[in-house]
Amino acid sequence: MAMPVEVEPVPQAWPRPPFTVDTLFELPDTGLRYEVLEGALVVVPPPEPAHNLAADRLRERLMSYLAVEVEAITNAAVRLPSGDGPVPDLLVTTGDPAEHPRGFPADLVHTVIEVVSPSNASDDRVKKAALYAGAGIPCYWRVELRSWREHFGPVPAIVVRLLGDDGEWHTTLHPAGETHRLPVVVDRTPTIVPIEIDPAVLLGRRR
Incomplete structure (x- = not known):
């Protein structure tokens, strides 16, 4: 009777440069998250629980304002014209998620939101802001959970950068402690939907 033979799995080849958004879908599943920037x-290090809580609560708030043809989606790649992801x-x-399983083209992404983590704060504040602007994405929210050089006031705070009619x-800047009306761009017209939120609710106890 033949004895079963254990076959070692063949390791998946690691992609080589140049890296593009498509690289993200060729990587072996290591449990880590990746992005392609410049x-x-x-x-991308694993986020802290507070980071995930803020993102989840923000999505819940957005969905209550958005029309049925508009989606708020977490952790989906954006396909920038430069090839970055x-x-x-x-x-x-x-965009329809079923039609874009390998990331959404930038022209179908109207607002992006980053919750800043200490490990990649410079990417969110500088590098990604430039990439999103260069791709023509008209609205960028940056959610700060801790004080930073330009703001030692109440947190969480939401920094919104919006492309105006003047080009x-x-x-x-919108700190915790009061309700703000913040713009969310929902199409390429662009149509702006105002969202009412006190950033304090992103981390505070549910009521």
Whole structure:
């Protein structure tokens, strides 16, 4: 009687440069998250529970305002014209997930939201902001859970950068402690839906 032979799994080949958004879908499943930023493959450390809570609560709030043809989706890749593939914590899109299993084209992404983690704060504040703007995504929210150099006031705070009718970028800061009306772009018209939120609810106890 032949004895069963254990066959060692063949390790999946690691992709080589140049890295693009498609690289993200060729990587072996290691339990880590990756992005492609400025042609570099970047490891995204596991987020803290507070980070996930803020993103989840923000998605819940957005969905209550959005029309049925608009989705707020977590951790989906954005296919930038440059070939890069950032993976925001949350994006607002009119794209059909079934039609775009390998990430949404930038022209179908209307608002992106990043919850800043200490390990990749510079990427969220500088690098990704530039990439999203360069791709023509008109609205970018940055959720700050801790004080930073430009703001030592109440947190969480939401920084919104919006492309105005004048073709200029306008940045506003919205700290915890009061209700703000924040713009969410939901299509390429662009149509803006105002969202009422006190950033304090992103981490506070549910009532």
